[in-house]
Amino acid sequence: xxxxxxxxxxxxxxxxxxxxxxxxxxxxxxxxxxxxxxxxxxxxxxxxxxxxxxxxxxxxxxxxxxxxxxxxxxxxxxxxxxxxxxxxxxxxxxxxxxxxxxxxxxxxxxxxxxxxxxxxxxxxxxxxxxxxxxxxxxxxxxxxxxxxxxxxxxxxxxxxxxxxxxxxxxxxxxxxxxxxxxxxxxxxxxxxxxxxxxxxxxxxxxxxxxxxxxxxxxxxxxxxxxxxxxxxxxxxxxxxxxxxxxxxxxxxxxxxxxxxxxxxxxxxxxxxxxxxxxxxxxxxxxxxxxxxxxxxxxxxxxxxxxxxxxxxxxxxxxxxxxxxxxxxxxxxxxxxxxxxxxxxxxxxxxxxxxxxxxxxxxxxxxxxxxxxxxxxxxxxxxxxxxxxxxxxxxxxxxxxxxxxxxxxxxxxxxxxxxxxxxxxxxxxxxxxxxxxxxxxxxxxxxxxxxxxxxxxxxxxxxxxxxxxxxxxxxxxxxxxxxxxxxxxxxxxxxxxxxxxxxxxxxxxxxxxxxxxxxxxxxxxxxxxxxxxxxxxxxxxxxxxxxxxxxxxxxxxxxxxxxxxxxxxxxxxxxxxxxxxxxxxxxxxxxxxxxxxxxxxxxxxxxxxxxxxxxxxx
Amino acid sequence: xxxxxxxxxxxxxxxxxxxxxxxxxxxxxxxxxxxxxxxxxxxxxxxxxxxxxxxxxxxxxxxxxxxxxxxxxxxxxxxxxxxxxxxxxxxxxxxxxxxxxxxxxxxxxxxxxxxxxxxxxxxxxxxxxxxxxxxxxxxxxxxxxxxxxxxxxxxxxxxxxxxxxxxxxxxxxxxxxxxxxxxxxxxxxxxxxxxxxxxxxxxxxxxxxxxxx
Numbered sequence: 080x081x082x083x084x085x086x087x088x089x090x091x092x093x094x095x096x097x098x099x100x101x102x103x104x105x106x107x108x109x110x111x112x113x114x115x116x117x118x119x120x121x122x123x124x125x126x127x128x129x130x131x132x133x134x135x136x137x138x139x140x141x142x143x144x145x146x147x148x149x150x151x152x153x154x155x156x157x158x159x160x161x162x163x164x165x166x167x168x169x170x171x172x173x174x175x176x177x178x179x180x181x182x183x184x185x186x187x188x189x190x191x192x193x194x195x196x197x198x199x200x201x202x203x204x205x206x207x208x209x210x211x212x213x214x215x216x217x218x219x220x221x222x223x224x225x226x227x228x229x230x231x232x233x234x235x236x237x238x239x240x241x242x243x244x245x246x247x248x249x250x251x252x253x254x255x256x257x258x259x260x261x262x263x264x265x266x267x268x269x270x271x272x273x274x275x276x277x278x279x280x281x282x283x284x285x286x287x288x289x290x291x292x293x294x295x296x297x298x299x300x301x302x303x304x305x306x307x308x309x310x311x312x313x314x315x316x317x318x319x320x321x322x323x324x325x326x327x328x329x330x331x332x333x334x335x336x337x338x339x340x341x342x343x344x345x346x347x348x349x350x351x352x353x354x355x356x357x358x359x360x361x362x363x364x365x366x367x368x369x370x371x372x373x374x375x376x377x378x379x380x381x382x383x384x385x386x387x388x389x390x391x392x393x394x395x396x397x398x399x400x401x402x403x404x405x406x407x408x409x410x411x412x413x414x415x416x417x418x419x420x421x422x423x424x425x426x427x428x429x430x431x432x433x434x435x436x437x438x439x440x441x442x443x444x445x446x447x448x449x450x451x452x453x454x455x456x457x458x459x460x461x462x463x464x465x466x467x468x469x470x471x472x473x474x475x476x477x478x479x480x481x482x483x484x485x486x487x488x489x490x491x492x493x494x495x496x497x498x499x500x501x502x503x504x505x506x507x508x509x510x511x512x513x514x515x516x517x518x519x520x521x522x523x524x525x526x527x528x529x530x531x532x533x534x535x536x537x538x539x540x541x542x543x544x545x546x547x548x549x550x551x552x553x554x555x556x557x558x559x560x561x562x563x564x565x566x567x568x569x570x571x572x573x574x575x576x577x578x579x580x581x582x583x584x585x586x587x588x589x590x591x592x593x594x595x596x597x598x599x600x601x602x603x604x605x606x607x608x609x610x611x612x613x614x615x616x617x618x619x620x621x622x623x624x625x626x627x628x629x630x631x632x633x634x635x636x637x638x639x640x641x642x643x644x645x646x647x648x649x650x651x652x653x654x655x656x657x658x659x660x661x662x663x664x665x666x667x668x669x670x671x672x673x674x675x676x677x678x679x680x681x682x683x684x685x686x687x688x689x690x691x692x693x694x695x696x
Numbered sequence: 697x698x699x700x701x702x703x704x705x706x707x708x709x710x711x712x713x714x715x716x717x718x719x720x721x722x723x724x725x726x727x728x729x730x731x732x733x734x735x736x737x738x739x740x741x742x743x744x745x746x747x748x749x750x751x752x753x754x755x756x757x758x759x760x761x762x763x764x765x766x767x768x769x770x771x772x773x774x775x776x777x778x779x780x781x782x783x784x785x786x787x788x789x790x791x792x793x794x795x796x797x798x799x800x801x802x803x804x805x806x807x808x809x810x811x812x813x814x815x816x817x818x819x820x821x822x823x824x825x826x827x828x829x830x831x832x833x834x835x836x837x838x839x840x841x842x843x844x845x846x847x848x849x850x851x852x853x854x855x856x857x858x859x860x861x862x863x864x865x866x867x868x869x870x871x872x873x874x875x876x877x878x879x880x881x882x883x884x885x886x887x888x889x890x891x892x893x894x895x896x897x898x899x900x901x902x903x904x905x906x907x908x909x
Contacts (some may be wrong), residue, residue, distance in 0.1 A: 263885040265905045270740025273885060275908070300909050339887045339901065392738035401886040402748055402857030404875060509861055576786050577860065577873035578890035586888045587897045610862075678875065679890050 080262065089492070093146025155387040155393045155410050156219045160419035161535045167378060168351065168415060171234045171243035173207040181205070181254050181304050193304060197586075198662060202315075203308035205254035207247075207440065209632065212337075213259040213276055213349060214238055215267070219552035221411075221418040224387060224395040228269050228337075229348035230261060240416045241381045243438070244334065247655060247692070248372070249357040253307040259299045271399040272340075272347045274299045279336035280353060282328055282465055282622065282643040283484060287664025290619055293338040293681070294665075300472050301518040304659035309355060312621050315661040316598040325556040325640070326622065328355050330379070330432040330465030330484045342407065342438040342673035346399055350417075350436045352379040359555075360467065368555060369548035370461070371430040371488065376547070379432040381416075382533065384409030384440045404577055406439030406510020406674045412533040421535040426495035427545035428488055430461070437481035438673035441513050441613065441646070443505035443524065444475045444533075447490065452527040454497070459550040462486035463640035466622060467555035472636045476524075478505065480512075480615030480646045482671040485637075488550045489536075496540035504530035510674060512613025513647055558624060558639065561656050566692050567602040568593065572616070572670065572680065574609045579670065579680030582695055586667070586681035595659045596690025602626065605645065605653045616653075617644045619666040620686070623655040644671055659686045714773050741884055749881075754814070757826035757841040764852060768840065769881050773809045773905050776877040777891055778858050780817040781829045786874045791890030793898055794876065795833045800899040806838025813854060816869050818843040826831035849877060880905040 106475040216238035232242030261274035279291030311322025335349035362373035388398035446456035534632035622641035751765040807893040815821035879886040
């Protein structure tokens with residue numbers, strides 16, 4: 080029996096047609112490259128046949144006798160790579176005032192759907208006010224695909240996907256008024272997305288009512304004020320008045336977090352970045368840590384993989400599999416809202432802030448020189464999950480799961496006049512996570528040139544000034560002190576008859592699983608009992624440190640860091656250290672494979688004056 | 697309100713364009729007009745229907761023959777889950793939870809919300825078995841327990857995504873997916889929650905599928 084990418088039965092002749100279409104697609108992709116280039120990139124055999132490229136949709140596959148097998152049928156219509164420049168998101172523009180003015184208590188009469196008063200608005204009065212609406216807009220993601228209806232954030236200067244970049248400074252609080260102006264269910268003809276939203280500021284040290292808790296959603300025609308104090312953890316507890324400088328955050332990720340609909344709504348465009356600078360991470364390469372200057376040489380890059388429907392009308396509209404319980408993968412790779420763009424850079428150092436916006440894919444990025452595939456092209460990782468490391472770490476690749484962020488410094492001076500690919504070489508064939516284990520005949524890391532070329536850097540040949548520091552001489556923050564935990568809790572990530580669970584239970588907005596004591600420290604042990612699945616586990620609020628993976632300190636140097644998403648790999652037990660300072664209220668912990676979190680792999684916990692001692696909550 | 701007005705407008709324009717008397721059912725004229733019918737099939741709703749809601753013939757606990765899409769899904773808010781009468785694993789819990797959710801939703805079930813539970817062992821779950829099972833859980837009107845030809849049920853299960861990625865698990869009926877799907881067919885809103893979640897939460901999740909306007 081033959082099936083297409085969507086699991087439908089198709090005739091043998093139709094299946095052949097689809098296979099030919101896939102071949103054509105590869106040929107079209109290859110059209111921009113010469114035969115020599117193709118051979119060098121491993122796309123062409125000496126005999127001239129195009130090599131099959133794997134990695135299309137994760138649609139439920141009848142499979143054979145291995146969980147590593149997936150459906151590789153053609154899916155999205157062909158698009159030629161590197162036709163358009165990579166966009167850079169606009170900087171979010173504040174407004175002079177909000178009407179009605181923000182209030183501590185929810186302004187229900189005016190249409191606000193916040194349910195709890197701001198706990199720190201008076202303490203940290205906002206310096207900047209923003210008014211941002213979620214709305215539908217028509218955008219081109221690639222010139223060879225039709226215009227797409229995306230959901231975007233609009234700060235008043237026009238809708239943007241990804242949303243505008245907030246540029247904030249420690250000590251200067253923001254208040255963002257979110258207005259839900261999405262189309263009604265009846266006017267949304269695209270087949271997915273729920274016009275009900277909750278914007279989460281991922282890794283913010285944010286009071287609960289402004290965190291974007293998944294059950295704090297608000298409906299269209301309503302608004303929700305979110306107060307971001309932009310303060311360091313410890314400011315109201317261990318380090319009164321200042322906070323702990325070693326808890327400084329840099330690259331935050333905001334996205335829709337509507338319960339059960341996070342994957343659909345984020346995939347539809349509700350994502351963006353939020354940057355935090357301070358007196359050390361200044362955004363000016365002549366001061367402080369001397370990191371490349373923002374915005375010219377300090378650039379956020381938001382990655383997304385998406386699928387486009389070859390059978391829609393017109394063909395090539397954005398598609399989302401509403402019926403997947405495992406995870407959804409795309410076969411088109413977007414950077415900052417464009418499929419496979421190019422980015423012109425000068426031959427000098429750049430700081431990039433890489434954000435994996437999901438919904439279910441893990442990446443491992445390499446720099447690939449298409450004319451010298453055997454060369455290693457190292458770069459520096461300076462931050463994990465948006466948190467600067469003690470010192471930069473030189474790597475040849477960097478892996479990021481959904482919602483993980485990393486910051487890197489790439490020195491293009493050695494590539495002057497060349498084109499360099501940003502290539503994802505991690506092999507992932509279904510929602511399970513990266514290919515792992517001896518059971519799979521597939522390689523975990525694809526050979527250079529055979530992965531997904533997500534972006535092409537075109538490096539100018541004329542030398543330019545670079546006043547940024549040498550990464551090997553940089554030193555950032557020490558890791559925060561690890562103290563004795565008040566309690567150690569175990570959280571088992573499980574799957575029972577397809578139902579994703581944590582300690583056998585599911586998210587329920589009204590059930591509090593456990594209470595953490597405000598200003599205390601805890602250890603959490605995450606256990607993966609789901610076999611071959613990898614789960615990127617995200618815990619809201621303060622950053623954690625990985626104490627051990629299977630009882631040993633993390634092998635990767637970049638994991639000696641502050642984190643807010645930890646990849647829980649097959650058969651792993653990961654021990655984390657946490658503090659819960661300054662604020663109180665409800666927060667979630669969840670798998671950030673957005674399809675898993677939308678199917679209940681999430682729990683609600685609270686920060687309260689007195690904590691409980693549930694060790695298996 | 698605005699959405700409704702726009703929908704009516706579109707429909708009126710469409711009818712005007714086709715020079716049809718508004719009293720004539722639209723579907724007939726779509727059938728008579730292949731170009732228009734083709735366009736409808738490639739709309740997001742049409743694609744969902746074609747890929748996920750095969751219109752297979754099923755039989756309910758009262759012995760009525762029904763079509764999955766035409767009679768159970770189309771224009772409705774629905775829940776869908778799979779079970780079998782002899783299942784001693786999660787099924788009794790899930791069915792009991794659904795029964796409680798039905799009670800919470802009250803009269804709405806049978807009016808705009810409909811529940812469907814489809815047997816994974818259709819050769820065993822005859823009409824009489826389904827009837828007994830429904831009665832045991834005190835299922836009220838608006839909740840169909842369904843059986844059909846094994847191939848059709850399998851087609852339905854795959855189309856609705858009640859599958860295990862691991863083929864060994866997928867073959868083991870006792871490991872069947874225990875989630876409950878909820879959706880609003882005309883508005884293309886779909887979600888799922890664990891069948892073992894609290895009945896109150898299941899009911900709430902179903903109500904999220906109701907149009908807010």
